[in-house]
Amino acid sequence: MPEARIVWRKTLLNKRTVAMLIAAEKIYHSKFKYLQGSYNKGGVEASAGTHDGGGAVDIGVASQSPAQRRAIVLALRQVGFAAWLRTPAQGRWPYHVHAIAIGDKDLSRGAAAQVLEYKRKRNGLANRGADDGPPGYYSMTWELYLKAHPAPPPPAVPDSSISLGAMAYARTHDAMTGAWGADRARVVAWAAHPKVAAIGRHETVPPAGVPWHLHFQQVLRKVQLKFKLPQTGIFVDGVDDQMKRYGYTITA
Template identity: 75%
Template sequence: MPEARISWRGVTMNRRTVSMVEAAEQLYRSKFAILQGSYSKGGVEASAGTHDGGGAVDIDVRTKSAAQRVAVVKAMRAVGFAAWLRTPAQGNWPYHVHGIAVGDKELSRGAAIQVTEYHRKLNGLANRGKDDGPPGYYGMTWELYLKAHPPKQPVPDSTISLAAMAYARTHDAMTGVWGADRARVIAWAAHPRVGAITKAETVPAAGVPWHLHFQRVIRKVQLHFKLEVTGIFNNSVAAEMKRYGYTIVA
């Protein structure tokens, strides 16, 4: 199947290539300025057709130092690009980093040849000179990089709003962020590390309104932690939740 193409920062690339650039940016710890993307048939003549298909990207490094330019190349190679620093001395172009995503299914013929040259430790130019970039990444692909650096799972929201807790005490229907806060408190109370209520008590019994059920849950939490039993989510309950890593906000 063809790669899904998207418009990204003013250029067209496929999602795989965008993900690779974003990963390289994380390694470099700064966003790149994109000079040219992919699928630009008939675009920049000096590119020799390497950007006609997928997987191609040029990064603007005109304002960067020599060390920064090498660092961009290294970050690109580390995530699976065949990447080189291109200089004005090499052709009719400004300083930029030229990258071809190894393994892209829609590489142009010229881009595919450059990947082959990269694996041969050459510079990907017509003169077939030796590679002048940081070595050690010739066998890297995006898939290998992902295997070694799986995407981090998003950190679950651990914020509880006092306003939501006050609302939950007197209202049944709660959706959105406040509804999520109420569900979070009830799930915390039933968690094995807390054990203030059982799993069966995470939902109201038949005929019991949600606001009364929530008050009962809070009473059981207060009993469990030997607090004053009020059925109100107060500072004492908030302090217990903070001990478990929750953040309490207004």
């Protein structure tokens, strides 16, 4: 089956290519500037058809230093791209990095040919010159990278359900018993969990003289601060999504 296409950062790509680019950006510790994506048949004559299908991307590096340009090429190669720095001396184009996702199901004929040239340690240009990029990754693919770098599971916390009704009630009431009281206690305990650490253990109960409903709002604000959310003190303003990531089920 063909790759699933998406528009990402105003660039047409496919989901596999986007996942690879995100991983490469993480290695480089900065976002890339995208000049051209995939599925751009006849869009740029100088591309020689390599962007007609999927898996192809051009990254702007005109403002980067030589060391930064090389680091971008290296990061792309490390996650399974056939990638090269293209310079004005090589053709009628600005400094940019040209990359082809090895193993993409939608590669154009020109892109597939460039992958073969890369594996032969060539530069992917018509002159078939020697590869001028960082060596050592000619056999890398995205699947091999994922096998060596599996995504870490979310931090383990108990799987429980949280009622939205209980959360709304907790913002305006102090006394809570039964299942709803247990839900409030779960949220506060989750916020204090060492792998969340939005609040300290001493903050699982309100200070003397502070009503429970005001304390609960403050706990939610600290959770929102932790996850860089608007600090409203309302459970559904992003806190619910974070708890889902940690294995909780949100009910009505």
